[in-house]
Amino acid sequence: MDTLFVSMAVIIAGGAAGLLLCRQFTLMKLVAIATTSVGCGIGLLFTVPKLLSGGAELAVTYNWLHVFTLAFKLDSVSLFFLIPIFLVPPLTLLYSFHYLENKDKKLRVGVSYFFFSVLVASMALVVMADNMITFLLAWELMSLSSFFLVMYDYEVYENRKAGYLYLIFAQGGAMLLFATFALIYRHTGSFDFASFASIPDASKLLVFILAFLGFGSKAGIFPLHIWLPKAHPAAPSHVSAIMSGVMIKMGIYGIFRIYLLLDAPTPVIGQIVLATGMVTGILGVVYALAKQDIKQLLAYSSVENIGIILIGLGIGMVGVSEQNQAMAFFGFAGALLHVFNHSIFKSLLFMGAGSVLHKAKTKNIEELGGLMKRMPVTGRTFLAGSVAISGLPPFSGFIGEFLIYYGAFQGLSSQNLPYIMTILAIVSLAVIGGLATACFTKVVGLGFLGEPRTAQAANAKESGFAMGFVMSIMALACLVIGVLPEPFVRLAFLGIQDVPAAAGFNTDSFIVIIQHISKTAALFIGLLLLVSLFRKMMYVKKEIGSGPTWGCGFTQPTVRMQYTGTSYAAEMIGFFKPFVPVKTVYTGIRKIFPGKTTWESEVVDIAESNYQLRLITPMLTLLGKLRWIQHGNIQLYIGYIIVAIIVLLLFL
């Protein structure tokens, strides 16, 4: 355990070095990146062997300020979540070397590296925490450090707004967590996590729901997701990568942890998680399809993947309440594996989007196109990431989804409600997969292929070496996990070895299936190479012409005539109309000699518009009526304070 604290100290030292050396721009970047990466490396070197050896749980406690006890404990779930926490940051930091190039913002870059290291360390603390105080301290540290990272470009009004929205959701979620812990504390009188199971069964459901909402606002469950599509475009791309790839998974960790701690027998919990997962997954991907801003689209796609992970967890929980061990095992294992896989391909995609934004100066799909030829490394790695995130073999996304599917199919032997829920889960996964394919063919097909739609896109060049190198590694990782999934599946199995419901399950027959999957993927790649070779042979000594695309008889096409992202998605969006409303503004033609007219359409996030309509507006009206309290008279403010103290002392 001490090794982990050492690694955290090194990570923080790296960030602090960034802060101290900020006058020497390049040196600062090098030192900060190298030191933080070394810290993460130490962490990984401890975590992975520990998980593989399946050693006993570790626990330590420290006294802090004589009042609080800081307790840390490591079980297999914590260890598993530590892997992406230590694995992704070094890669994103390496990427940032060429991404943060503006020497005029020296200090800001230094501060950014500092908060980055704090974020990494606090995430590690979150999964290690073993009592309420430790957990909440780490949780708040994580929320605040990521808030400062989002605010990197604070001059832009939109970014400030996004940052504040994130802060509201982070702190609102934290408040729910405080409420959860307070409820538990009332029953047990102890800060210890281990005491959670002893609260009466009747309160467990309420406690879980509160915690689920609190953690869900961090993970981005529907309808608490609206900060994601605002904060991710605002943050620098390597920060979006770490936030989307790793930080929102802390919400998932929290949900899983509180579920395990409560040890609640009620089946409703599993059904709530499963249903939320389905809604989150489907609506997330439909909104992703509707967005034209690549980073916004990726943010919604994170919402979708959180949905898939929740479906996995939900399948596992339903399996536990149905006493179906296979279902529980594969549901939980699939969810964990998808957490790991998503942390890689989502980071990759955000970095790709950042690379595009860096060179083409826009992240709007409608203004891109033809980047595959201009940015070959970014284009190819983005393509690999897109195949992976669509859950298609032979890439990594498929493996996690396969485990979840497998768990869900095991649940088909149930009856009544669990049976229907399982069917719906499988069908939702299939539909999510299909829509994700549509969504990512849209990004790749319209953003990277075809002809450039603007001069900026036409003049884009490949990004710096560090960025391309990192993205290539991650794309390769997606392929390797897809073709040789066995060690990673075993890792996920080890990750849930300390979960009571999964303990003692024999996985031998499933490992055989995974080996078959691996062989099938290899066979597919082999066949693909053979067919490519055959195709090459067919073209030997043939006449290969080139000319413009055939325009069905039309001879003077312009790039503006290409299909757009909006039109590509229009039909599918229309299908989900009541949930995904499209707002159109048309000024119309009113005079006999019409002037200039405009038409615009925008997909409205139904959660956001409902908050606006039903929550924010009434609240503002109500609070506006109380404005007289804030009059600006200092004497009266002091009066308020005295009254408050008297009330607190005498009456409470």
Add this chain to the structure above:
Amino acid sequence: MESILSFCFAVLIAPLLPAVIQKVKAYFAGKQGPPLLINYYTTIKLFKKGSVYSTSTSFVFKMGPVVGFTTSLMMLLFFPMGEVSPLLSFHGDVLILFYLMGLGRFFTILAALDTSSPFEGMGAAREAFFSTLAEATVFCILILFFRLTGSLSFNEFFSGPHAMNLMGEYGALLILVVVGLYIVMLTENSRVPVDDPATHLELTMIHEVMILDHSGPDLALIEMGAWFKLLFYSGFLARIIDPFHSENVIVNALLFYAVVIFVYVTVGVVESITARYKMNLVPKFILTPFILVFFVTILTMGVLQ
């Protein structure tokens, strides 16, 4: 050995069968129709040609046909054609295979978008949409089959004590599945009434418009991939319908292919007597089998107590 022969036979016969559809359509139109071997001639002709590539395209455009062809070939490797066990089979293969089909679609769509032609973009958008809807039905069928047979592999669906067959134990439940699967087949293979490759206007096509810019061997690969896919789906249907069973392997295979040809003939009949639906009706048409099969999966709660 039998498996290898069966696979080779399936690959060889795949181009012949679509000609049956053309013959049936010609018969309905009072024409003579092309010769039965037309697709072999076309393939050889296409392989002899070179290609013209649009200057807009990149390597993805050339990958489209290769990936599409390979994924279709994979289906034949895993499907028990002619009631002979397939070359490869394992518990869980249906999931990876349907996802591999998704991969084929992914690259076909990308290849279409790579040409930067608005027509191909439109076709790509429709393909992405309609196949997503069809996917829901396919997975519902898998759920049902898993519930009835406890297996997740094509080979196991059709062997063992609970083999999925209309004449078998759960035949009554399978009637609706046959209808559903038939509609999925029409959708996934771009047949009338979902898609009409023979219309005069590119705007009204789905699959055919996506491959406008492909030529020569690339086009041949796409066509062959489409034939394999159609053979897979009609083989799937035929295994469920096929009422005959004999001890002799060859007789069995012949009977199986007779049923397959019957499926092709019905496709020809459907194409002759119906027109393509208006685009806004197509989603409703594709969702019909989903409702049917979903209903059947609910029914199993009563059947399997």
